[in-house]
Amino acid sequence: MLGCISYKYHTRFVAIVVTSCDEKNQRKMQNKPVIIGKCTQMCPESEITMRESQRLLHPMEILTHSKTKADRTKMVKEFCRSSAGQHMQKPEVLRPFDTLNDTIAYLLFEAINMDEFAFHIRYDYICDRLRAVRQDMIIQDLPKHEAICILQPIVRFYTYASYRMCDEPLQKYDPHLNNKHFQECLKRLLSLYDDCEEFETRFPHRIDYSTLYADSRPQIEAIYVLFNLGSGEALNRALRLNERWKNTAELQVAIKVSLLYRNNNFVAVCRLVKTLPHLMAAIVMLRMPAIRKTCLQVMSWGYSSKNLRFPLEKLQELLLYESQDELLEDVKCCGLEYHLPDDIFDVKGGVVFGKDKFNVDVNLGVRKVNFVNEKLKKYKVHELVLFGN
The missing domain is CATH 1.10.3450 (Hyaluronidase domain-like)
Incomplete structure (x- = not known):
């Protein structure tokens, strides 16, 4: 069987042609139940009506200048758990592959770029809708x-x-x-x-x-x-x-x-x-918090000395800290001492490592770094x- 899988959004189009056996026919021959979705919208009509009447619309699905009306072009099926699984298996509420494909294209092109909403709002919305996509995919055993x-x-x-x-x-x-x-x-x-x-x-x-x-x-x-x-x-x-x-x-x-x-x-x-x-x-x-913590712990043993100071600039460079303040914050959380540079007395700053001072129970925070931000931008x-x- 020759199948054409297309991925289309706005000006970009990618078409992939694969030769494959008809897995649905195979399941029929093996007497396995085959469920094929019939919903050609990103959100079933019954769900749109229900969520609109009960005011369960997400802010990203509401018509502009309205608080209660659904924008049907932006409505996407939400994830739900059902105690009676049969409801979820109704073909009328299940989206076939083409519709799921279009839904992903909408979520990861249109919805993700709705800058009028904070990213954490977009993230929560997209995560929930993608779970519903996966749910439809699994129920139909695509x-x-x-x-x-x-x-x-x-x-x-x-x-x-x-x-x-x-x-x-x-x-x-x-x-x-x-x-x-x-x-x-x-x-x-x-x-x-x-x-x-x-x-x-x-x-x-x-x-x-x-x-x-x-x-x-x-x-x-x-x-x-x-x-x-x-x-x-x-x-x-x-x-x-x-x-x-x-x-x-x-x-x-x-x-x-x-x-x-x-x-x-x-x-x-x-x-x-x-x-x-x-x-x-x-x-x-x-994984940098774990890397930094382990590295500082190893150095606490290897450079343990009351009189030795490891240069702040070098440590910042080695462990990819964006600023000296971030480094000092983590050093302090780990229970280590540090000294800031003093130009008047020509004293160089540094960390004083000590194997008996290190706080092994600390969890360092995750931070973004400019070189990754620039790659993504x-x-x-x-x-x-x-x-x-």
């Missing part, structure tokens, strides 16, 4: 190539949002919940990659799934390694991949960073981070999440 098309931009969205939201307060952003959804999507996508590769191996020349994800897979595999920095499981997966993927520039540098981290060579990790592409660098910066947000540019 074919592999369709599920891959859906999950790739979702994974990139979570990658971008993890960094963009990292310094927001808990009232606006829950990193643990974000990471849970991130890992779920990432592992499911990697599993689909593996399934496709296994099918191609078993039935050579019959199907070529790889044309669907050739451009995205190296980046996604690298993100998995870096998101799970130092993890033996993530490294084993990367090292056992087909040479086609393992030898890509993205995965090679991700493996190197993870091995350096695993071997406690944190200074080398920090040096290498600056050379990483945008989304990959952003993911590693989320070179691209529009929707380009990063939709295509991983």
Whole structure:
């Protein structure tokens, strides 16, 4: 069967043609229930009516100059849990692949660029609607190539949002919940990659799934390694991949960073981070608090002395701190002493390391850094999440 998967938004169009077996027909032959969605709108009509009447509209879905009227062009099905699962399986409220594809394009192009709303509002809205997209995808058990098309931009969205939201307060952003959804999507996508590769191996020349994800897979595999920095499981997966993927520039540098981290060579990790592409660098910066804490702890043992001062400028450079104030804040949280430079007496500032003073229970905060911000600013947000540019 020849299927055409299209991704269209405004002036940009990407078409991917893959040869695949009809998985829906296979499930029918195996007597597995097949549910095919019939809803061709981003939000089912019944939900629009219900949410409008009960005033459950999101601010991003309301007509301009109105407080109660829905803008039907912006209405997107929200995620919901149902005690009676049958309601969720009604074809009338399930969106088929084409509609889900269009919904993702709307969320990650239109909604994400609604600058009149604070980013944390856009983030919450998009996260909820993407969960509903995944829910529809799972209930219908969409074919592999369709599920891959859906999950790739979702994974990139979570990658971008993890960094963009990292310094927001808990009232606006829950990193643990974000990471849970991130890992779920990432592992499911990697599993689909593996399934496709296994099918191609078993039935050579019959199907070529790889044309669907050739451009995205190296980046996604690298993100998995870096998101799970130092993890033996993530490294084993990367090292056992087909040479086609393992030898890509993205995965090679991700493996190197993870091995350096695993071997406690944190200074080398920090040096290498600056050379990483945008989304990959952003993911590693989320691990910088742990890197900095461990590095300061090791130095507390290695340079333990009442008379020795480690230069502030050097420490700031090594651990990628944006300012001396940020460095001193973390040094203080770790229970270490420091001295500021005094030009009058020609005294150089520095940290006084002591193995008995270090606070092992401290959790350092995540911060953004200018070099990653500049990498991300070179691209529009929707380009990063939709295509991983």
